[in-house]
Amino acid sequence: MPGLQEHYTTLFFMFLLLFLATILGNLLILLLAVLWGHYRTISIAGCFLQMYFIISFATVEIFLVAAMAYDRYVAVVKPLHYNTIISTRVCLRMMSTIWALGFLLPVVPGILAISMPYSTSNYVLHCFCDYPTAMSLPCADVTAQVNFALLIAMVVDWGPFIFVLFTYCRIIIAVMKMKSNESCKKAFYMCSSLIVLVVLYYVSSAVVYIGLRVDSISPIGRIFIGGLNYFLTPLTLCGTES
Template sequence: MKTEKKKAEGNVSTVMQFVLLGFSDLPDLQGLLLGVFSVIYILILLGNGLIVIITRLDPALHKPMYFFLANFSSLEICYMSVTVPRTLVSLWTQDRSISFLGCATQMCFFLILEATECFLLAVMAYDRYVAICDPLRYPLVMSQKVCVQLAIGSWVCGIPVQIGQTCQVFSLPFCGSNRVNHFLCDIPPILRLACGDTSAQEVSVYLVAVLFVAVPFILILASYSKIISTILRLPTAQSRAKAFSTCSSHLLVVVLFFGSATITYLRPKSNRSAGTDKLLSLFYTILTPMFNPMIYSLRNKDVIAALKKIVP
C-alpha cells in the first residue's frame, strides 16, 4: 500500500499523506460495498433533492417549516458529498491514500457541516415550539426575514471555530504511522496518529462538542419540553395527535443524529475504539441522511400531497 513520508530534522519521518483504511479489513466485500454505497448515495441525492424541489415548486409548502426542511435536505446532500465520493473512489481503485491537505480539507468541511446540522436541528425545534406553543404570533415571530437569518446563522456560525479546530489538529506532528483506521478524516482517528501530547487538542474537542452538540441538544430538549406540555393540555385526542405529528419526524431525526454524534465525540477516551468510531460515523454520515427524506415524506401529509402532484 502506498505511503509517503518526508525526512525532517533529527532524522524523524513526518507524514505527508494518510491512508484511509476504510473497509480494507473486508477484502471479499469490496465490490458489494461499492454497490451498496453507490445505491445509498444515489438515493440520498434523489430523496433530498426531491424535497428541495417540491418545497420550492409547491406554494402549499412555502412555510417556515418547509423552508428549514429544504435547508436541511440541502445540508444532507453537502454532508454526504464530503465523505461518500471519496469512499467510492477508494473502493473502486483500491487506492486509499489521501494527501495531508486533502485530509485536512475533508475534516474541515465535515466539521463545519456537522455543526450546521446541530444548529439547524435546534432552529427547526424552535420553529415547532413557536408554531405549537404560540400559534397566534407564529407568522410574526417566524417571518421570512427571521427564517433567512436563522438559516444563514446555522450555516456560517461553525465556520471560524471548525477551521480553527482543524488547524489545531493538523498543526500536531505526525511522525509515526499514516494509516487511518476510518473511511474519513475525522478528529478521533487522526489524533490517534499524532506524536507527543494531544491533551490540549482533546480538551478542545470536548469544548467544541459541548458548544456545537450539547448546547443545541439542550435547546431542543427545552423546546420539546414546552411542546409536549402544550400538547398534553389540548382538549381532544385528535388535536393532540395532529399537533404531535407536526414535530414527530423532526424528533426522530434528532434522536438518530445526536445519539450517535454524542457517543462519538463526548465519550471518554478510554472507551474509544476504531471499530466503534467507524460504525457510529456510518450511522450519522450515511444512514441518517438516507432515512431523512423517508422520515419526513412518509409522516407528512403536505409533503405526500406535493409529491403526488409531481409524481402522479
C-alpha cells in the first residue's frame, strides 16, 4: 500500500502476533471447553443465539463469494472500466448490503423456531446448534417452519451460486476471445483459485446439510460431517492462495 512501504516488517509482525493469539485462544477454548468435557450443556436461548450467528455468517460468506466472482468478472471482461465500476462507493454499498442481508434473513426463521415449545431436557446430536439440529428439539410439529426455512435457504444458496456460474461462463468466453496467450494465462490464474473455492464450498455445504438429514448417521459421524465445511473451505482457500 502506498505510504506503508517502510513499515512492512512492523505490520507483518503485528498481524502475525494477532493471528497467533487468535489461533491460541481458539485452541485453548477447544481444549478446555470441549476436549476436557466441560460445558456439555447449553441453554435454549444460548443454542438459538449460536444458531443465529452461524446462519448469519454463513449467509454473509455466500454473498461474499458472489461479490468476489463479480469483481473477477469486471477485472477480466471490462478491465478498462474496473476502477469506475468497482469504486470505493460501490464496494461500501456491496459490503453494507451483504452484511445487512446476512443478519436480517435469519431473523424470521429464528423467531419461528424459538416460538415453538421445548422440553426442559434435550440432547443436541451435533457439535453446535445449527437450524436442522435445533428444529429436531421442539415438542410439536415443525413441518411448516422447516419448509419455510428451507425455501429461504434454497434462495440464499442457489441464487448466488447461479450468479457465480453465469459470471464465470462470461469470464471463460471473454478469455477464449483473447489473442494473447499471456493474457489468457493471467486471467485464468486470477480466477482459478476462486473457482476451486466456489466448487468445494458449495459441494461441502451440500454434503453437510444432506448428511445431517440422514437419521442413520451416528453422533460421531454428524460431528465429522458438521466440521467438514468449516475446515475444508479455509484449508482450500489457504492452499489456492499459496
